[in-house]
Amino acid sequence: MVKPVDIVILGGGTAGWMSAAALSRLLPASRYRITLVSAPELQTVGVGEATIPHIRYFNQTLGIDENEFIRSVGATYKLAIRFKGWGYEASDYCHGFGYSGERINDIEFHHYFLRAFGRSSEVDYDRFCLASLAARAHRFEYPKQGDSMAGRYGYAFHLDATRYADYLREFSLANGVKHILGKVESVQLSLSGDICSLRLLNGEIIEGDWFLDCSGFSARLIEQELNSGYESWQQWLPCDRAVAGASGAMDSPPTYTLSQTHCAGWRWQIPLQHRTGNGVVYASHEMSDDEAAVLLNRSVEGIDESRLKVLSFLPGKRRKSWQRNCVAIGLSSGFLEPLESTSLYLVQVAIEKFIEYLPADRNCHAERQAFNQFIDIEYERIRDFLILHYHQNGLNSSFWRYCATMALPDSLNLRLQLYDETGHFSGYRQGLFMPVSWVTVALGQGRYPQGIDGRMQKWPKHQIAQELTSYQAKLVSLVGQMSAHKYALGRAGEEGLRYPEASPSLYGFVSG
Amino acid sequence: MNHRVIGVVGQGLMFQIASSWLSRTLSPFGAKIIGFETPVKDGPVVAEWGPGLHDFCAVTGLSLAGLMRECQGNFCWGLRCNWFKRGALLPYGSYGLKSRQKEFEHGMLRMFSRFPERNPDEFSLAGSAACLGRFALPMAQWSGWAHAMRSGVTLEAAQLASLLHTFNQQLGVVYLPVSDDSIPAEAHPQVDFWLHIASVAGGSKSAESIEETLLPESCCGYSELHSQAGKTLKLAHTRRQTLQYGLRQGAQHQSGQGRYFRQFKRFSASWTGNQLRLELPLLTSLTSPFDTLIDWLQKLLELWPAQFASHALAMSYRQYADTYIAEAEDFEQTLFGKQSLQRQLFLRCGRLLQRETGAVSDAQWFALLMGMGDLPQRSSVVLEATDDESLFPVMEEIARRIRCVVSGMPEHREFVSRFCNAGVPLNIHALGNASQGA
Ligand SMILES: Cc1cc2nc3c(=O)[nH]c(=O)nc-3n(C[C@H](O)[C@H](O)[C@H](O)COP(=O)(O)OP(=O)(O)OC[C@H]3O[C@@H](n4cnc5c(N)ncnc54)[C@H](O)[C@@H]3O)c2cc1C
Numbered sequence: 001m002v003k004p005v006d007i008v009i010l011g012g013g014t015a016g017w018m019s020a021a022a023l024s025r026l027l028p029a030s031r032y033r034i035t036l037v038s039a040p041e042l043q044t045v046g047v048g049e050a051t052i053p054h055i056r057y058f059n060q061t062l063g064i065d066e067n068e069f070i071r072s073v074g075a076t077y078k079l080a081i082r083f084k085g086w087g088y089e090a091s092d093y094c095h096g097f098g099y100s101g102e103r104i105n106d107i108e109f110h111h112y113f114l115r116a117f118g119r120s121s122e123v124d125y126d127r128f129c130l131a132s133l134a135a136r137a138h139r140f141e142y143p144k145q146g147d148s149m150a151g152r153y154g155y156a157f158h159l160d161a162t163r164y165a166d167y168l169r170e171f172s173l174a175n176g177v178k179h180i181l182g183k184v185e186s187v188q189l190s191l192s193g194d195i196c197s198l199r200l201l202n203g204e205i206i207e208g209d210w211f212l213d214c215s216g217f218s219a220r221l222i223e224q225e226l227n228s229g230y231e232s233w234q235q236w237l238p239c240d241r242a243v244a245g246a247s248g249a250m251d252s253p254p255t256y257t258l259s260q261t262h263c264a265g266w267r268w269q270i271p272l273q274h275r276t277g278n279g280v281v282y283a284s285h286e287m288s289d290d291e292a293a294v295l296l297n298r299s300v301e302g303i304d305e306s307r308l309k310v311l312s313f314l315p316g317k318r319r320k321s322w323q324r325n326c327v328a329i330g331l332s333s334g335f336l337e338p339l340e341s342t343s344l345y346l347v348q349v350a351i352e353k354f355i356e357y358l359p360a361d362r363n364c365h366a367e368r369q370a371f372n373q374f375i376d377i378e379y380e381r382i383r384d385f386l387i388l389h390y391h392q393n394g395l396n397s398s399f400w401r402y403c404a405t406m407a408l409p410d411s412l413n414l415r416l417q418l419y420d421e422t423g424h425f426s427g428y429r430q431g432l433f434m435p436v437s438w439v440t441v442a443l444g445q446g447r448y449p450q451g452i453d454g455r456m457q458k459w460p461k462h463q464i465a466q467e468l469t470s471y472q473a474k475l476v477s478l479v480g481q482m483s484a485h486k487y488a489l490g491r492a493g494e495e496g497l498r499y500p501e502a503s504p505s506l507y508g509f510v511s512g
Numbered sequence: 513m514n515h516r517v518i519g520v521v522g523q524g525l526m527f528q529i530a531s532s533w534l535s536r537t538l539s540p541f542g543a544k545i546i547g548f549e550t551p552v553k554d555g556p557v558v559a560e561w562g563p564g565l566h567d568f569c570a571v572t573g574l575s576l577a578g579l580m581r582e583c584q585g586n587f588c589w590g591l592r593c594n595w596f597k598r599g600a601l602l603p604y605g606s607y608g609l610k611s612r613q614k615e616f617e618h619g620m621l622r623m624f625s626r627f628p629e630r631n632p633d634e635f636s637l638a639g640s641a642a643c644l645g646r647f648a649l650p651m652a653q654w655s656g657w658a659h660a661m662r663s664g665v666t667l668e669a670a671q672l673a674s675l676l677h678t679f680n681q682q683l684g685v686v687y688l689p690v691s692d693d694s695i696p697a698e699a700h701p702q703v704d705f706w707l708h709i710a711s712v713a714g715g716s717k718s719a720e721s722i723e724e725t726l727l728p729e730s731c732c733g734y735s736e737l738h739s740q741a742g743k744t745l746k747l748a749h750t751r752r753q754t755l756q757y758g759l760r761q762g763a764q765h766q767s768g769q770g771r772y773f774r775q776f777k778r779f780s781a782s783w784t785g786n787q788l789r790l791e792l793p794l795l796t797s798l799t800s801p802f803d804t805l806i807d808w809l810q811k812l813l814e815l816w817p818a819q820f821a822s823h824a825l826a827m828s829y830r831q832y833a834d835t836y837i838a839e840a841e842d843f844e845q846t847l848f849g850k851q852s853l854q855r856q857l858f859l860r861c862g863r864l865l866q867r868e869t870g871a872v873s874d875a876q877w878f879a880l881l882m883g884m885g886d887l888p889q890r891s892s893v894v895l896e897a898t899d900d901e902s903l904f905p906v907m908e909e910i911a912r913r914i915r916c917v918v919s920g921m922p923e924h925r926e927f928v929s930r931f932c933n934a935g936v937p938l939n940i941h942a943l944g945n946a947s948q949g950a
Contacts, residue, residue, distance in 0.1 A: 028897040106537075106813065357861050360890040366856035370865055377866075414831075417824035422817035426828050430866045451818035455541040 004033045008198065008206055010184060010221060011214030012038025013045055014161055015330020015347045017168035018058070019212050022351045024175035025062045027358075036172070037198060037206060039183035045216060045311065045331060046161045047244050049270045049277045050078065050257040050341035052432075053097050053154035056502035058348045064171070066499045070492045073164045074273040075157040077255050077485060080135035081340065085261035087393050087445025093124060094256060095340070095440050096132030098143075098153025098507050100125055101471065110439045111423055111453040116465040125443040128468070130475050131155070131508075135256040139482035140489075142500050143508050150478050154508025156341075158257065158270045158277070180206065184215075187225045194325045194362060195221060209362075212354070213328045217335070222318060222328040229319035230334075236387045236406060237315035238399065239265045239337055243292045244279035244309045247302040255485050259339060262295060263287075263397040268338065269300065273489060278303065281337055284312070286399045313337075317379045322368045327354050334379055339389055342382050345432065349378055374430070381431035384412040385438065392445040416447075423452035432506055517702045521548040521693045522709035524555050525669050526792055526805055528676035529568065530709050533809050535683040536572045546703065547680065547687045548695055555711065556794050558748045558755035559672055560588065560735055562664035563604050564803035567810070574679065576649075576665075577931050578938030582675055583667035584751040586928060587647050588734055589638035590664075590876075591798065593847075595739040596883030598624065599632035601639040602798070605662040606875045608635060608910055609917075617878050618892035619907045621862050625887055626900060632882045634911045636875070637661055637918060645732040646921035647928070657917065664800065666735060666748045679939065697787070705820045707812075708789040711801070732924035737797065737847075744848075746797060751928070757795050779804055779840065781833035783826035788812070790833075798847065799840040799871060807870060808833060832869070840871040847880055855881060862888035 007023060009016050020036045027034075059069055069075065080096040101109030110125060117123050126132040131153035134140065144150040173179060182200035190196045197207040213221040222228045234240060253271035260267055264286035270277035278300045280292045287295075289310050297303050317334035321327060329350045336342055353374055357367040390403040391412075408416070419425050419442060425435035442448075483491070491497060503509050518538060520531045527547065535545045561568075569576050579585060590603040608616040620635050633639025637660040641647060650658040681687070693708055736747040748755045779801070780791040790808060792801040811832055817825055846852050854865050858881045864874055895903065922930070 026894045026897070028893075031896055032893075105540075107816075355893060356863050357857075358890075358893045359860060364860065366853060366860045369853060370857045370863070374866060414824055414827055418815070418822075418828045421819065421822040421824050422815060424815045424817070426815065426832070429868050454816050454818045455538070458541045 002031075004031055005210070006033050006035065006208040007210045007212065008208035009034065009036040009212040009214055010038075010198065011216060011330070011332070012036060012165065012169070012179075013214060013216055013330060014165050014168075014344065015216075015332075016212075016214035017165045017172060018344070018347050019214055019329055019351050019354075020172040020177045021062055021168040021175070022058070022355065024172050024177045026355055029176050033178070034172070034176070035178045035180060035206060035208070037180045037182060037184065037200070040181055041183065042218075044162070044165065046165075047242075047277070047279065047309070047311070047338075049158055049161050049272070050081075050268070050338060051156040051159065051344050052341050052506055053156045053502070053508060054345050054348055054504055054506070055156055056154075057504045060502040062171070067492045067494075067497055069167065070157070070489070072167050073157075073159045074275075075159040076253050076271050076273055076489060077140045078135075078156040078158050078257060079131040079140065079153065080129075080256040082135065082254070082256040082258050083260075083389070083441075083444060084258065085395075086259070086266075086389055087447070088395065091445060093440065093444030094126045094129070094132035094135055095437060095444070096126065096129040096135060096153065097155060098129050098131035099436050100129040100132075100440065101468075102148070102152075105455075107453050107455060108424075108435060108439075110436075110443065111456050112464050112468065113443075114423065114448070114452045115456040115459065116461055116468050118461075119448045123468075123472070126440055127472055128475065129153070129440070130478060133475055133479045134482055135254060137479050137482070138252050138254045138485045139479055140255050140485045141482040145500055149474065152508065154503070154505060155255075158272055160272055160274070160277075180204070184220055187221060189225065192324075192362075193226075195225065209325065210358075211326045213326055213332045214330045216331040217313065219318065219328060219332040221326050222321070222323055222332055226323045226326055228321075228323045228328070230314070230316055231319055232314055232316040233383055234315055236383070236409065237337060237390065238283040238285075238402065239281045240313060240315070241284045241289065241292070242279050242281045242311045242313070243289060243296055244277070244311065245296055245300075245303045245305070245307060247276045247278055247300050247304070249273060249275055251486075253485055253489075257341060260299075261395065261400075262299075264399040266339070267296065267299060276300075281339075283399055286397075315383075317376070317383075320368075320372050321350065321375045322354075322371045325362055327371070329354070333375065336379065336382055336386060339386050340382070340433075342432065346375075346378060346382070350375060377430050378432070380409075380411065381428065381433065384409060384415065385433045385441070387412055388416070388438070388441055389445070392442065392447045394446070420447075420449050421451060423449035434507070437506070516542060517544050517546060517704050519546050519548055519695075519700060519703040519706045520709065521550065521690070521695060521706060522711065523550045523552045524711055524794075525559055525673040525676070526709045526711035526794070526801070528673045528680060529802065529805060530707060530790075530809060531680045531685050532572050532574075532676050532683070533568065533806070534707070535680060535685050537813055539684060545680075545683075545685045546700075547685050548690045548693075549687050550690055550693050555669055556755050556757070557669055557753050558750050559667045559669040559802060560664065560748045560800050561667065561802040562588075562800045563662045564800070564806035565665055567806055568802075572679075573940050575936045575938055575940045577934060577936035578940075579667060579672065579675075580665065580928065581932035582938060583671045584753070585665045585667045585932075586733070586749055586751055587649075587924065588664040588666050588748075589642040589647070590734055590879075591737055592642065592734045593737045593739075593883055597885035598628075598882045599636075599639060599879060600883070601633055601636065601642050601734060602876050602879045602883070603636050603638035603642075603662075604664055604873070604876075605636065605638045605660045606873070607632070607660070607878065609637070609657055609660055609913060615892045615895055616910075617874075618862055618895050619903055621888060621891035622895060622900070622903060623907055624882075625891070626904075628887075632879060635907070635914065636879075637914055638663070639879075640914050640918045641921055642732075642734045644918060645924050646918050647733045647924040648921040649931075653920070654917065664803075666750050668750050668753065675938075682939075704786065706787040708787065709805075710789065710791045712791060712793045744797075746795070779833070779837045781808065781830060783829050786820035788829070796844075798844050798876075804836070804840070804871070807836065836869040836871045839867050839869055843872040843877065843880065847884075855884075855886065858888055859886050860889055862891045 080094040186199045188196045258269040265282035267280040280296045321333040425438040650661040738745040
């Protein structure tokens, strides 16, 4: 009999258990043995609570029942992220999981919007996105498949990260994953430099063929042993700390994650069924931990002060996520702040790619190179999108002034110049955020292009404005027909409720 | 619209195609197209056009049937390579029957590792139909298989160019003859944007006319890359003529008897001020220059500005075109033996790198690598959970259904003749109603 391949996962946080669940569900048990090692004395980060629609695709691939999942992890539905105070004091826009308007005559919708309402708009661009409108109204309904208006959005969840990890642990154990409790004390490398085994504090040795480093910020294997290196992006994303705490559940939970700026960063609010997750993200050279805690207390009623958690991080990316026979997944591979709830997505795509490329032997230069190339592109494109949020502002504090004037990465510079001059954001095939997302943030934060599509002059402004206004009225009436979020959550508790098929897209469906 | 006048500079088929496309897409917005026509040079006699032709027809309102009829067209499932070790066709369409059959190609790989004599073409509608000389468009009973049935055409180039010239005049394109393409922009201040189309033939014109009856039976429904005695010939057939030319990779450029050899000539795009210059060699081994042109025109419209003299626009367009070129070249060079990362990755795990443009499809890459005899060391690990006894009957069933669909298709010739003679007019859209209001 051929010896099974041993895959050892180090870390029992969300990344570790997502990996264990996926590998144990998708790889044949007769050929692969999955072991997960975690140290109970080392805490997990445990704050990954806001997700994007890809999480549904992950659950679907694993065969997880969505309603059971919602009940188990105390999840609520999520249709958008609401940004308040980003760009300028009074700003308030939603980045919804759906398209704003439709392409007409092969021209993106925002050109019509800009032609109709221009700069001094009384109407906001996000008001043409059904998901955003519903989110503001704290409503929820499944997208109606095939319906050009009521079907063009996706949804995600707010979830309790600890419960999610527990849920996936149960799932993984039931699928044959071996869980070993213990802290890795040392790591044995072979002559070639590959990892052979992990030695725990109690002396136990765990051998493996492949090692997934899900050890969080400590990057115990990929960095401490294999010295992959880290590329800091702090010059563009200056926040490096967060203080997180919980408050009571909301009476009418919104279907959005709230992100609101303060003088040295921003704060989040995430409604769960049983509590509300809150946190302040800040730049430590501008704000102390105590000041952040005070800010959190002042902003949110009923914070449990005894259980505040302070977390520090360095935005950036591991130079090589896959080094030798070790693949970093989760916080060990890099950190992009949760402004657009992308961390669990990055965990998910790394797992998917690892399974796709899983090599037959250690001579895996091609797989490694292809994987690292893929991860680099994902990270860099999300990074640029996040930087736009910070950079586009006219706020008046030293933190925000720095962000407004900082030198940008070349890729983002070109992207923004193109938009400024022509009104277009160039699309890409690999990457999370399509032009509609870029436009939502740019317009939401008051960045208007100098020019728009050259064809738009054909139509008189008032004619487009009239059409758009009536389109928007239809959207508003669709929102009126949706259920209150709380009611929709209650419905998810009913047995046998059918939910729509998931797709790996931020906008609910894959075009083309 | 602030740009009322677009100057298209060039000659020949590419020039006419670009003029039609821009006229159809921009005149509804008030633009006027002026065609600055340089003296017509000889070009290849046959135009090979992939699925981009369907987009062209949809935009211009010209009927595929009309073009096929007037230009002696043949349909084309893809390109057949006679030296391939496994399979033969680089198909335009996908493998399997449905567009999103997860891991289908990996099911094929599993079969080939167990039964090396099996042929990828059995699992492709296009490959199977090309083998049997059958053809159909994804209409009527075939409409469910659109993705697997993507196809191209081969048309008589001169005929198509002259037809488009007339069509463009009807659309209102004004032609001005010029002696060469170095037109001083100051002489035409009314032109807001210049598009230069340089279609480089890559060699002197040569083609062999062959009587329809003399065409080998096997030539129905595909073009060919034929390798013989160290030389690689490209063959493309209309109903009346066959185009042959030799391909070589070196810098040397030779004319052969009745054939011409060319070195790889790069596509290129450069944008300065309000002038965009596209260089599109007419003779390519794999990537159709016409598909490239349509793709690049689509990109141009996607970024259509209010002011053309934009540095960022020029850079972004150039970046896109360069990526497209790199992806097309990677494919082409892999065919001629280059060890690309794409090939190494495929050899290891049967996967393909993510690409940024539509220059080459997954199916084409897969067919190419299979054709070169590459069998990956391993296929999908997820499929490993399904044993051969369960997997192979599913694959056989799909192959059987493909055979069944193909056997219901008419002979290629018969389909072409019925299609061309169905009385569909060349210009289906009444002029001037291409675009309604917002
Ligand atoms: C402030 C903040 C807010 C966030 N918000 C979001 C959000 O809204 N949405 C989102 O998607 N993501 C968010 N994230 C990211 C998200 O929390 C993480 O991506 C996710 O929790 C995965 O973490 P992890 O499993 O990689 O690491 P961790 O949770 O840190 O887990 C590390 C594991 O490794 C184990 N370990 C470490 N060293 C050893 C050792 N030597 N021996 C044995 N075991 C060891 C630990 O015991 C632990 O189990 C946020 C992150 C932060 C910091």
